Amino acid sequence: MSCETMPEHILSGIKAIVAMKLRRKGMIQREIAKIIKSDRSIVSHYLSGRYPKRKILNVAKTIEDLPPNYGSKLIHSLTDDKNLAKNLIKELYGVKLIWNEKSCIACGSCLVCVALTLDNFKLKIDENSCYLCGSCTLQCPTNSLKFVKEE
Ligand code: SF4
Ligand code: SF4
Numbered sequence: 001m002s003c004e005t006m007p008e009h010i011l012s013g014i015k016a017i018v019a020m021k022l023r024r025k026g027m028i029q030r031e032i033a034k035i036i037k038s039d040r041s042i043v044s045h046y047l048s049g050r051y052p053k054r055k056i057l058n059v060a061k062t063i064e065d066l067p068p069n070y071g072s073k074l075i076h077s078l079t080d081d082k083n084l085a086k087n088l089i090k091e092l093y094g095v096k097l098i099w100n101e102k103s104c105i106a107c108g109s110c111l112v113c114v115a116l117t118l119d120n121f122k123l124k125i126d127e128n129s130c131y132l133c134g135s136c137t138l139q140c141p142t143n144s145l146k147f148v149k150e151e
Contacts, residue, residue, distance in 0.1 A: 009052060011078045013060030016046040018091045023047055035091065037084045068093040068147040069134035082131040089132040095147040097130055097137070099123045104144040110136040 004012065015036045022032045029047070033040045045051035063071050071093060076085045089095070104123060110116050113136055115129035123144075136145045 007078045009056050010059055010063070011075075012046075012052045013056040013058075014063060014075060014078070014088055014092060015042075016052060016057060017060050017064060018088050019043055019046040021091055035087050037081065037087070064092055068095045069137040072132050072134035072147070073138075076131070076133050082133075085133075086131045093147065094150050095132070096127075096150050097125055097132065098146055098148050099125060100144040100146070103142045104140075105142055107141060109139050109141065110145060 015038060018036055019032050019038075022035060027035075029040050029043045032047075033043045036043070038046075042051070063074055066074065068089070072085075072089045075088055075092070076082070079085055101122070104121075106118060106121050108118060110123070111118060113130075115126045115131075116136060117124045117126070132147070134147065137143075137147060
């Protein structure tokens with residue numbers, strides 16, 4: 001663990017927070033390990049509080065307190081594994097992406113992402129292709145794409 005780089009340390013802090021959230025939801029270590037893509041032995045360290053260090057956990061908690069669309073960008077910058085980043089964002093912030101038809105001006109700026117298609121002035125979000133990166137929420141000129149808390 002000691003040869004991890006700083007981004008990996010911070011990612012570990014986020015994984016630890018997510019592991020604790022999932023445990024509180026009643027998940028067992030094997031299920032948690034799958035979601036956060038870590039060995040079960042590491043999950044056990046996360047849940048016991050033995051790892052990572054408090055300072056790293058504090059950085060991760062600060063990321064948890066960010067607005068989700070900024071926090072999501074940060075989490076994606078910590079790993080090339082988009083599915084892992086998506087899992088962590090989903091659990092850390094409990095958000096999903098929504099589109100507001102009333103305010104959308106069909107400018108097409110968000111269509112650079114393959115998860116988004118505009119058909120007859122209706123925007124479709126392909127949830128399987130969306131990695132919750134937050135870019136479209138920051139690019140949209142009318143704030144029509146937003147992360148909202150899941151029910
Ligand atoms: S959040 Fe990211 S991946 Fe999802 S639709 Fe927006 S730009 Fe695409
Ligand atoms: S960037 Fe915003 S306003 Fe433009 S098409 Fe996408 S959702 Fe609509």
